[in-house]
Amino acid sequence: MEWRDQGILLAVRRHGETSAIIEVFTPSHGVHAGVVRGGTSRKIAPILQPGAQLDVAWRARLDEHIGAFTVEPVRSRAAVVMGDRLALAGLNAVAGLLTFCLAEREAHPALYRRTEALLDLLDAMDLWPLAYLRWELALLEEMGFGLDLSACAVTGARVGLAYVSPRSGRAVTEAAAGIWADRLLPLPSVLLGQGDGDDAEVLTGLGTTGYFLEHRVAPELGHHPLPAARARFVELFARLRGS
Template sequence: MEWREEGIVLGVKRHGETSVIAELMTRSRGRHLGLVRGGRSRAMRAVLQPGNTVSVHWRARLDEHMGAFSLEPLTLRAGALMESAIGLHGVQLAASHLRLLAEREAHPRLYDGFLVLLDNLTGSGLTAGELMLRFELAILEELGYGLDLTRCAATGASADLVYVSPRSGRAVGREPGEPYKARLLALPDFMTARDLAADGAGLRTGFMLTRYFLARHVYEPRGIEEPLSRVSFVAAASE
């Protein structure tokens, strides 16, 4: 069995004296592990850094085996990512989100979004923050817990949406939500208006929203904690 594709490095684990087990995100084969012989060499260490894009040749005797990777570098962006807190914590956070997915399950939308995110982690913190927030919304949707922020759950209107129901994950308009606002989650305006950019306060509110649903549907049921990289990234992107 074998296949060839491009992949993005999420991380590695030592295996023996000279090899590593690499974890990659691919577009059509999802999150995939493979043995890289000689992966601890100086040349390969530079390639096997989180955020780098590589050409992958996977081979195994049977499809269900972990198999081995042969890798060639394509885009080495890890060095630039490590130069800022946003880049460093951003690539770690995105990788932790992708690890919530089952192995070898294709998520092409997330792969494409991951590429866009990586290419913007070295620029504006607000831009990177907004892209990460939308990446978290996509993660929730791919896991089956997507939020409906397009229209009011009470009236069906698509304007003046300022709340989200913590029970249903659906948006609620200002007027129908006013009597219940103490029990609703805040929805920043840039998340529903295409012509508005995020600011620091809006980003913090948006990340509080996605954190609630990640904790409720993912972290708590699986018995895991919110990644420290998320706390650090939100602080860096919204300051």
């Protein structure tokens, strides 16, 4: 069995004395693990940095085997993230959520394209948090928990939307919320694709998407907690930019 694809390196761990096991996210083969022989060597180790874009070839005797990768660098994102704490935290959040949410070897080509575009914005941190929020919306959609923010779940109105129902993921207007408003999640205009997407609104939006990741996606996957990397990114973003 063998295939070749391009992918984003999500994680690396040492394997034996000289090898490494890597996880890559590819458009045609999803999140896929394999052994890189000599992965700890001076030649290969610098290539194996999370976030790197790699050309990978996978080979195994049987499809169910972990198999082995040969890798060639396409582009590195290490220089960008090592010079910016928020960029590094964001990259770790993306990698953590992908490995947490996606079943191994299951293709998600649309999400892959969005992820690659998101990581290519890591050197534009004025734009990146909003792009990341929209990526989380896409991830929820991919996992079957997409938010329906097109109209009020109660009245059908398309204006005045102010909340999201934590049960249905549908929008609710302020008027329809009434006395139940404190039980609903905030719906900042940035989640509707409106406004400038200032940092405070993005942070509010991350609270709402985070609720569905924690209370809908995680239980579906077996009640595991969300990756700590996501919380670290949100906390750092709030500390640096949320005031």
